[in-house]
Amino acid sequence: MQSRLPEKPSTRRLPPKSNIELLISKSAEVAAIAVGVVAVVFALDAAEFVLAPVVTAIVVGLMLGPVATSLERHGVPATVSAGAVVILFLVILAIAAAALAAPLSTWMSRGPQIWQELQIHLSQLREPLATLQDLRDQLRSTVGGEGVTVSVEEESAMESVATLAPAIVGQVLLFLASLYFFVATRYQTRHSILQVCVSRKLRWRVAHIFRDVERSVSRYLLSISIINVGLGVAVAIAMLAIGMPSPALWGALAGLLNFVVYLGPAVMAVILFAVGLTQFDTLGGSLVPPLVYLALNLIEAQFVTPHVIGRAMTMNPFVVILSIAFWIWIWGPLGGFIAIPVLLVLYSIAANIIPGIAWIPEERTVVMRPADPRNVRR
Template sequence: MSVPTPTSKSDLDIALMRGAQVAVLFLGVLGFIAALQAGRFLFAPVALAVVVGLMLGPIALRLENRGVPPAFSAAAAVLIFLLVVCAVGGAIAAPLTTWAGRLPQIWSELQLQLTSLAEPLATVKSVREEIRSVTGGSEVTVSVDDGSTVQSMAVLAPTLLAQILVFFASLYFFLATRHDTRLIVLKLCSGRKLRRRVAHIFHDVEELVANYLLAITLINAGLGLAVAVALWLLGVPSAALWGALAGVLNFVVYLGPAAMALILFGVGLASFDTFTGSLLPPLAYLAVNAVEAQFVTPLVIGRRMTLNPFLVFLAVSFWIWIWGPIGGFIAIPALVILFAIARNIVPGFEWGLTEERKRQYSRLP
C-alpha cells in the first residue's frame, strides 16, 4: 500500500504566508507606536529615568563596592544627580530671566535689520496681489482662540509635577533593584547558553550606555566652556550663561545646536549695532560645535562607537515626534541600547566591540 507524500507548498502559498507575517509585524509596530504616544505621560519619565539610571549606575556600583547597601547607594546617586541639576538650573535661570525681559528689544533690532528687505518683500506682495486678482482668490480669515496663560499653567503644572515625581521614583527604584531585576530575567532563561547571552546583553547595555553618556556629558561640559570663552572674547554679555546653555542643548543632537545658533543670533542682535556683528556669536558657536562633532567626539568615544548620521537623524526625529524634548534626550541612548542588543543576537554585528569582547562572542553559538 503506497503512502501519499505531502505536497510541497506552492510559490503563491509561500508568498501569502510571508505577506501575512509582514502584515502582522507592521501592525505590531503601529500598535507599539500608538501605545508609546498614548502612554507618554507614564512611559516618557520612566524611560528617561532608565537612561539616567544607566549613567548613574557606575556611581552606585562604586558605593556598593565599599559596602553601602543598594537602597542607600541608589539614594546617594539620585541626590548627587538632583544637586547637579539644581546647580545648573540655578546658574541658568537667573540670567536667562533677565534676557527674557529683553526679548522686545531683540525683536525691534531684528525688525530694524530686516528693513533692508522691505523692497524685495514689497515686490513679492505685489506679485501675490496680481495672482490673486487673476485667479479671483479671496482673503482667508483665520481666527485663533487665545486661551488664558494662567489657565494653561493651572492645567500643565500638576501634570509636570506628577511626571517629575514619576521620574525620580523610577530612577531610585531602578538603581536600587537593578541587580534583582537582572537575576529575575536570567532565572527565566532556559538553558545555559541563552542565560549567558542575556547576561552579555545586560552587561553591554549598562557598559555602553553609561560610558557613552558619561563621555558625552564631559564633552558637552567642555563644549560649554569653549563656547563661553569664545563669546567672552567677542564681548558678548553673559557669556557663561550661553556656554552653559550650549552644553545642555547639545544633548539633543541636530535640534539643540540649531536652537542654540538661533538664540545666539538674537543675542547678537541685542549686543552689536551691525547685522554683521550680530552674526559673530552664532558663527563662533557653530565653529566650536563643528570641532567638537568632527574631532573631539570621535576621539573620545572612539571610531568603533560612531553612529550612522542617518540613523541618528531618524532616531531623533522619531523620538521627538513621540515624546517631545524628553524623546530628543533619550534618542541616542535608545539607539545605543538597540545596537548593544543587536550585536549579541545578530551574527557578524560587531559595533562597539573591543578585541577581547570579539573573542568572547566568537565562542558563542
C-alpha cells in the same frame, strides 16, 4: 507462511507554492509587522505621561549606575547608594537652575527688543520677501483658494498653570521614584529576567545584552556629559572674548543643547544670532557669535568626540536623525534627550542577536599566542 512487514505510510509532498501564493504570504507578514509598529507608536504616544518619566529615569540610572556601583564596592547598601544617586542628580539640577535662572529671565524679558532688532536688520530683505508675497498671491488666485481665518481663544496664565502643575508634579515624582528603584534593584531585575530564560544559550545572550547596554549607555552619556561641559566652558570663554554679555549663560545653554545632536547646535546658533542682533550694529557683526560657536562645535564633533568615545561607536548619521525626529515627535524635547540612548540600546540588542553586527568596542582585546615549547613541561 512468510510474515509480511507492515507497509510504510506513503508521504505525499505538497506541490510548491506559486509566486502569487508566496507574494500573498510575504505581504501578510509585512502587513502584520506594519500593524505592530503602528500599534507601538500609538501606545508610546498615548502612554507619554507614564512612559516618558520612566524611560528618562532608566537612561539617567544607566548613566549614574557606575557611581552606585563604586559605592556598593565599599560596602554601601544598594538602597543607600540609590538614594545617593538621586540626591546627586538633584544637586546637579539645582546648581544648573541657580546658575541659569537669573540671566535667562533677563534675556527672556528682552525678547520684544530682540524681535524689533531682528525686524530692523531683516528690512534689507524686504524686496525678496515682497517678491515671494506676490508669488504666493498669484498662486492663491490661480488655485482659487481663499484665506482661512482661525480664531484662537486665549486662556489665562493662571488657568494654564492650574492645569499643568499637577501633571508636571506627578511626572517629576514618578521620575524620581523610578530612578531610585531602578538603581536600587538593577541587579535583582537582571537576575529575575535571566531566571526566565529557559536555555543556556538564551541566558548567555541576554546576559551579554545587559552588559553591552550598561557599558555603552553609561560610557556614552558620561563621556558626552564631560565633553559638553568642556564645550560649554570653551563657548563661554569665546563669547566673553568677542564681547557678548552673559557668557556663562551661553556656555551653559551650549552644553545642554549639545545633548540633542544636530538639532541642538542649530537651535543654539539661531539663539546666538538673535542675541547678536542686539549687540552689534551690522548684520555681519551679528553673525560672529553663531559662527564662533559653530566653529567650536565643529571641532568638538569632528575631533574631540570621536577621540573620546571612539569611532567604533559612531552611528549612522541618517539613523541618528531619524531617531531624534521620531522621539521628538512622540515625546517632545524629552524625547530628544533619550533618542541616542534608546538607539544605543537597540544597537546593543541587535549586536547580540543578528550575526555580523559587532559595533560595540571591547575594553580589552586578548591575543592568544601559541605556547613556547621550551616552557611546556614534559
